[in-house]
């Protein structure tokens with residue numbers, strides 16, 4: 001099935017420049033959207049609760065900060081970039097009372113719409129602009145004159161202009177420089193959750209940690225294991241990013257390539273593929289969403305425990321020491337760029 005991909009020339013920046021945009025949340029995605037929209041000539045206001053620690057960061061950047069309800073009341077377009085688990089309550093308390101016909105409700109990820117946690121009224125546009133990359137790099141790429149690809153979707157088109165407006169927003173954050181693909185909330189939500197769980201975050205982190213453990217438990221130096229399994233992964237993935245797996249294979253030795261071809265499928269074998277299918281099934285059935293919402297409501301006991309265990313993994317200490325010797329590697333993450 002072919003998809004529609006839209007670039008800068010397909011999008012009219014004037015549409016979003018003619019609107020007032022409220023960005024609810026000023027974290028990884030919120031700061032990137034708000035600052036890049038502002039740099040693209042859009043009138044932006046930030047919505048954050050009184051007492052939010054993000055308020056000072058947004059104000060330092062010269063952005064106007066109101067409560068989520070005040071910002072929603074002022075805006076024509078409300079982009080929800082608070083944590084997925086917080087969105088339902090924010091919507092009910094602060095956004096819904098301030099929605100009226102002709103306004104647009106935007107999301108950076110489809111979770112709350114896909115799983116029916118938020119049900120907007122029919123007279124508002126509901127759309128999504130979901131960058132396919134971490135927010136801090138969305139902002140970094142924008143300021144470098146590049147862009148992170150976006151998925152754009154429309155769930156409700158009350159005005160008839162929802163897609164053009166979403167595409168215009170995507171242009172404002174640099175998304176159409178790289179390409180914006182038109183999709184649905186369902187496709188974005190399910191593929192995004194699958195990607196982050198099985199490949200990008202869960203799969204990659206487990207692969208790196210397990211490789212590090214196998215080497216260090218066999219008596220090799222942690223520093224050698226770190227360079228081999230984590231540091232060099234970035235350099236290998238850079239080649240894949242630039243020219244596909246084929247370019248990586250062109251650059252590595254033929255010894256590495258033979259090891260890749262003969263051993264890779266033994267690591268990521270049919271059992272792993274079957275587990276990936278199970279994970280996708282849990283996403284499609286809503287089981288993962290129910291589990292995550294319940295975990296959040298219970299105060300995140302497993303999330304906090306697993307997070308602490310990850311932070312205490314020996315690879316982190318080894319990495320801190322080695323990165324300290326490479327000043328160009330440890331680029332601090334800020335919400336200011």
Ligand SMILES: NC(=O)C1=CN([C@@H]2O[C@H](COP(=O)(O)OP(=O)(O)OC[C@H]3O[C@@H](n4cnc5c(N)ncnc54)[C@H](OP(=O)(O)O)[C@@H]3O)[C@@H](O)[C@H]2O)C=CC1
Nearest residue numbers: 025026027028029052053054081082083108109133134135
């Ligand atoms: N992280 C990413 O790169 C990506 C995220 N997304 C999606 O973007 C959305 C935002 O995620 P992300 O940027 O990671 O979120 P973060 O956790 O980085 O930031 C959340 C922001 O929301 C604020 N916030 C918390 N509670 C409320 C509230 N009740 N009302 C208003 N603001 C609140 C936080 O403020 P405080 O400082 O007070 O906590 C913070 O500024 C999610 O839907 C996510 O799935 C999509 C693509 C990639």
Ligand SMILES: CC[C@](O)(C(C)=O)C(=O)O
Nearest residue numbers: 132133134135192196200
């Ligand atoms: C890969 C994780 C992500 O989906 C993202 C940065 O795209 C997220 O939810 O943060």
Ligand SMILES: [Mg+2]
Nearest residue numbers: 131132133192
């Ligand atoms: Mg993602």
Ligand SMILES: [Mg+2]
Nearest residue numbers: 109192193196
């Ligand atoms: Mg995600």
